[in-house]
Amino acid sequence: MFVRITTDPTRRPNSLRDLGLTSGSNPAVSLSEFSYKKGTEIYGEKEAADYVYQVKTGAVRSYKLLSDGRRQIGAFHLAGDIFGLENGNSHRFTAEAIVDTTVRLIRRQTLELVADSDPVVANNLLTMTTNNLQHAEDHMLLLGRKTSLERVAAFILEMDQRLTGAEVIALPMSRRDIADYLGLTLETVSRALSRLHELSIIDFIGNTQRQIVLSDRRKLATIDLQG
Amino acid sequence: MFVRITTDPTRRPNSLRDLGLTSGSNPAVSLSEFSYKKGTEIYGEKEAADYVYQVKTGAVRSYKLLSDGRRQIGAFHLAGDIFGLENGNSHRFTAEAIVDTTVRLIRRQTLELVADSDPVVANNLLTMTTNNLQHAEDHMLLLGRKTSLERVAAFILEMDQRLTGAEVIALPMSRRDIADYLGLTLETVSRALSRLHELSIIDFIGNTQRQIVLSDRRKLATIDLQG
DNA sequence: GCCGTGCATTGAACGCTCTCATAATTCGGT
DNA sequence: ACCGAATTATGAGAGCGTTCAATGCACGGC
Structure with missing residues (x-):
């Protein structure tokens, strides 16, 4: 049922495979693909976070809006990047395809179940979240100063x-x-x-x-x- | 050797006890206390992250500096807050006591060892990191727009x-x-x-x-x- | 080929925030 | 209680980035 891949801990996980999951070695873990036309929404802020995404080709922007339309893009996601990984139940950004984009996606629930039983996968999730945190911290310095x-x-x-x-x-x-x-x-x-x-x-x-x-x-x- | 506390998953972990550790029930897990005078540094950016801290009394600022002295404070840590929790090996902020401050501290290694064997603790670490990430994301919107x-x-x-x-x-x-x-x-x-x-x-x-x-x-x- | 649309550049003027300066008040040490 | 240092408030003026506006250019549809 679960896939256990011992990843190299010195390498930064940057693909779904690196998270400890792969569709090749186990058909029970589904890695689907989906395409979005330029400008279309992949998910909206506060929507249920049922999937985790990886950019296969294209580019994605994640942003927040103020009620009067002011927009702050928190990150750009390029080929290979994972995005939409949440710990809570809903997305904290809206994600849109900047150009025609193809993503791989995986059910979040699948990932969580694996993480619960596999410390390596759990640690990779923490590492990814930490990488996002570090980027946000650096970006605060840029935006503030x-x-x-x-x-x-x-x-x-x-x-x-x-x-x-x-x-x-x-x-x-x-x-x-x-x-x-x-x-x-x-x-x-x-x-x-x-x-x-x-x-x-x-x-x-x-x-x-x-x-x-x-x-x-x-x-x-x-x-x-x-x- | 390790303390296993089944925390209530619906509550946001906001104390070291909530992380799955307590000194009361197990003397092997050391929870020391330390005091810092107003204005003194608790740790510097890029220093080894050997400890995780919790504010007992007082207040702490975490900041980054540009080489010309411009400063961006990323967060304030008030009574009860945990700070200095890193996934990498070094601190990404400098932390200073804003007023006379007493902190509880725990060896980071201890926490990691527990997390490796206890999914609940590991998940609490992820939740804390996610909370920090969410705060940073909201703050990016504030700073940018x-x-x-x-x-x-x-x-x-x-x-x-x-x-x-x-x-x-x-x-x-x-x-x-x-x-x-x-x-x-x-x-x-x-x-x-x-x-x-x-x-x-x-x-x-x-x-x-x-x-x-x-x-x-x-x-x-x-x-x-x-x- | 022509034109409409979207995107980027550039100019001019405005305005929000910063810089500089001063004064008032509080805080800390003796 | 006194006094120097630190903190805060406030005014005046400057400047950086924004706003408004015009132009140029590439692309796609008919």
Whole structure:
């Protein structure tokens, strides 16, 4: 019934397999797939959290809204990322596909049952939650204390690190999404990116403005002050 | 060797006993006490996380610093609160006593050993981490998208909820601490509090400005927009 | 090919919050 | 009780980011 995979504890779990589950070795654990068109909602804030998701292809934004429409994006989920993992019964963010997106999903109940009997799986759940917590803590510092240029620099560095392997940073999200992630307006984000371009730190390639080449990673790092 | 306490899963764990540990029933699990004078450091960011703490009396601030001194307080820890619980090996915040403070502490290793063999304890650790995550997520919305008046209103409501039972909200922290928690300057916090006083929403009592009476909780709640 | 739509850039002016400065009050130590 | 240090309040002015507005460009439908 339950799958027990002894994962390497030194590696950060970043796939459902890493959580200690796999569909390949056990048909009882279902790993379904589902696709969402660009802009469509995957789940809403306060909805029942019945599934845990992993991005197979595409990108997802998780956000909260104030009643007057102000939006704060808490995280972007890229290929390989797990999202929607809750401890309570309901989702604390709304999740939307930024572009056409395919996700793998697993029943949350399944995961919990496994975690109850397998300390390794339970510990992986804790590690994932801790990773999310750490990201949120770093983001609080950014939102509370960094300037607009520092925020945008930090954003590019984060994306550069996460969209690893690629020479160019192909951003799936709009300027507005970036702004709502960084606590700015889209105009301010655009101006900061233009500024970084003037400073010969980044370049734009192709017809679109969403493909960025990081020409000077070191200079960008000095702009985004670290602790 | 290990203590197994079956806690009530419906109650939010908010003491070390709730985590599944107690010194009373088992002398092998040591729950020591330690006192810190006002303003002293309990642990520093990146220091080894060897202990988990619970505030017995007093108050604690957890913060991150940028290299130029800008500070972001991530959380205040009041009587009963557990803090310093890490999954990784080092602390991600610096923790300081805001006033003279006494803490209970427990070796982190002890907790982990228990958690490995006791799913209830392990789940309590996950629940605590999730509570911290939820707080950080809400705070990201505040820092990214709320106005100064909304932030201060949210702060008073949070303190009112946490310093429950008291008719007056006796704040242990300075205006500067509040500012660094809310991503503002102390002057802006002071002005917002004066504004709330003008609006007959809060009153100050006694000689100090740190004792606040919440005269109109409902009006304050309308100022702090909710999702 | 043409046009409508969405996205991004850029400019100009505004305003919220910050910075700087001063004063009043409280707190802590002797 | 006294006095220096710390805290808070408040005003004036500046600045960073927002708001409002116009333009350019890419893409998709007909």
